[in-house]
Amino acid sequence: MKLFLSWTIALLLLLSLPTWAQQDWIRTGTGLGVEKVRLAVPDFKASTQDPKSPELLKVFNDTLWNDLDNAGIFDMVSKSFYPLEVPGSPADVKFEAWSSPPPNSSMLAFGNLGISGANVTVQGWLYDVKNVTSPQVLGKQYQDGATSDAVRTIAHKFADEIIFRLGGGIPGIAESKIFFVSSRSGHKEIWAMDYDGANQRALTHLGSISLSPRISPDGSRLAFSSLTKSSWEILMYSLDLDRMVTFPKFGGTNLSPAWSADGTKLAFSSSRSGDSEIYVMDSSGANLKRITSFKGPDVSPVWNRKTSAQIAWVSGRSGLPQIYTMEADGTNVQRLTDEGYAVSPAWSPNGQFLVFSWIRHYGPGAPGAQDIYIMDIVSKQWVQLTHDGGRNDFPSWSPDGRHIIFQSSRAGGDQIWTMLADGTNQKRLTTAGSNTQPNWSWK
């Protein structure tokens, strides 16, 4: 009996050896180099002879390149290093030419665009050119009407796919939107545009002063503050219906609405009690609750984007405005900044950071540069992100947490700028009129 058991055990041990070996393993570690992926993106080729192809191809190629370049996670290989022959389909790919110098790329995105009748078809691939045996990471085909806008959207989608795969599961932002205030029509109204500054258009036509647009997490409604006949009120615009929808009025000065991450609550500043305080209510306007009670201006609340359990806001209760945090019910107030004039906090999507606008030296006679800073909430360590002069204010995070948009007056008037979350790659997005208070969509 015992012998039988021992044999069985031994046999089982022996038999299980191969299964351990078959377990798929990755072995890797730190210190092995985490530089950015070298990505080559040659122009897509035309797969059909059509007079419209060159124009659509140009839109597609420019958009695709910009999206991948803006993503901040690739080291884009300059087109001047590309071999003369550019692939339009898998059979054309010459691995050696791409993976060795001069391009020396790890990844290659290529494909073709064809028009038939009123439709355009785009085929795109992402290849690991250092892996000749199984290079394909992505193979996609898109079809839509043969218009500039459709082709631009296809480029955004393809770029987002590449970013999602190579960026570790975080969706790309190429289809996200930015909402902002523009005075170019003569009045401050709420406008919208693509994340790269394309398709700028007005949403409201109220003819008054409308400020602080904030889009809901599901992208269906936009809350903002506007000067009505008697007071500043929170107004609501429906993007689904393309018009204003009713929303309760509170009296006093009501400003800076902010959505909780699940879209069920709004926090805002109201002076209906005679002194501006932070209130929380349902996104329908019901169940109004006050959560601060300090003498002095309290404004610009923003929820913890990861948990909605805390709120950061600006309070002038100790003099110059400073950034504070508290639990969403108003308890556990903590002060985050210790000097200067700090305003406009924005909580990062991962919940770890606040970006805000800070004039660290403020007072009579001091010129006081106003710059965007990023602060780790727990350790309170901060890093200055803008240095190029002008007044920089109202930062807002991208949904992937890698980009920040803000308003800057460094080029003369107020315009909207974008940058990577470490302060590099600062680029201007708007030019006409005065454009302020940008707000990035949640996806």
Place this chain on the structure above:
Amino acid sequence: MAAAEIFFEHERWGRNLAWSAGFHVAIAASILAYTVIAPGSRGEGWGAGGGGDAMGVTLVSTVPLPANQVQTQNVLANESKGLSQSLPKPEVKEPEAIPIPDTSAKKKSKAETTPTHQKPQPQPEPAEEANNVVPFGQGGPVSGPYGVFSAGGAKGGFGVTGGGGDFGSRYAWYVRVVQQKVSENWLKYEVDPRIAEAQRVYITFDVVRDGRPANVQVEQSSGVPSLDQSAVRAIQRIDTFGPLPSDYSGNKVSVEFWFDYKR
């Protein structure tokens, strides 16, 4: 009956014992022999290039770890409401150092104080650690291979011959993503500042189909508990690596990750 059985066992006891013992010795001997004979000791198996085709593609000579932008315990930010699993990641994946060097002096002094301040902090860190382990692991005892591995010695050998399956060679780009994300999320300042250099710590974890890490374990400790913990936390912070490649047939991939610490 009972008497008979006892009598029976008693009679054959000596012989069977001898057989059993002998057999066990033989097995043990063969295991030992295997380790010696099999190519590569455990260290080599995970060496920078030796170990599996998995790594060959993406290895580069050592580059200093990307200076993480702003390092965080992210305690205030999220834990208290059951966020334990997905501790957020610092988004700035830039490998090159950002202005932080200016504040690194600040950081050093703060880092020294933070470990000691960790205990009194209102958001409980110990609680965080405890919480994190349970949701991750599928609870309960570790599954088979680990158990055997910790029996010592035999592991390297088995791992190597099995090869990295062919996952590493087919999906080198995915491996690179895993490497980058874990490295990005490793906050060196969580290690006790008095440590200048330490042995490697080996962590294992699984990546399931949708890209989430699971089952994080310290496979071989570096001897420095804070280093071990910082390594475990690095992986716990990650929400996802991105879904496993769609044409990969397995349900999960197991990762062995080592952390070299040098202050």
Place this chain on the structure above:
Amino acid sequence: MKQRRLKWIMLVFALSAIMTLGACKKKVAPPPPPPPPPPAAPTASLSASPNTVDKGGSTTLTWQTTNATDISIDGIGAVQPNGSQQVTPADSTTYHLTAKGPGGTQEATARVTVNAPAPPPTPQASATEEELFSQTVKDIFFEYDKFDVRPDQQAALQGDIDFLKQHASVRFTIEGHCDERGSTEYNLALGDNRANGVKNALVQGGVSADRIKTISYGKEKPFCTQSTEECWQQNRRGHFVYQK
């Protein structure tokens, strides 16, 4: 025969007698009087001396009429057939004289040009409440980032309180303003605090709260746009606006 002839003569004689008698009687009526000669038409003349004056200056109107019974001048009224009168037109005016008489109507005009330059003399009739309000009630100015009334503004504040208590029916709005340097949202909240700060001070001084409305304009409606200390101070204020 003769008798018949005689009757015939007698008839004729009677008829002619009647006719003659009638005729005689007619002859007695007096002949119709000839139509009376038409009455004389009125004449009128009007002159102004001098016919150009500076604003506020006066001129003399002189007129003459004949054959008129009803004489009037626009803006003056009924006047004697001949006369003169001094007038002080506010603006250039054409004076119109109308003379009515049995003979008809006659008109005459005289133009007086008024030169504008001289400003009209200050408060003519009684000044309106709104004008008084904007002249007397002073805005309250604030320090950087502050919304409490500073000591050097107390006098102005007191003056405002006094006026408002005297004119108890006046309703008004206090606007809170900030200088351009701060952030849009914070400045709206700060402006609101400034407006409310002034309101509270007034209420404490005895002005009833239901007369007062407040609104904040932050830095959205500045009084000046230069980037200088003076302009910044100009913008940091609680501004009073009369409510009609």
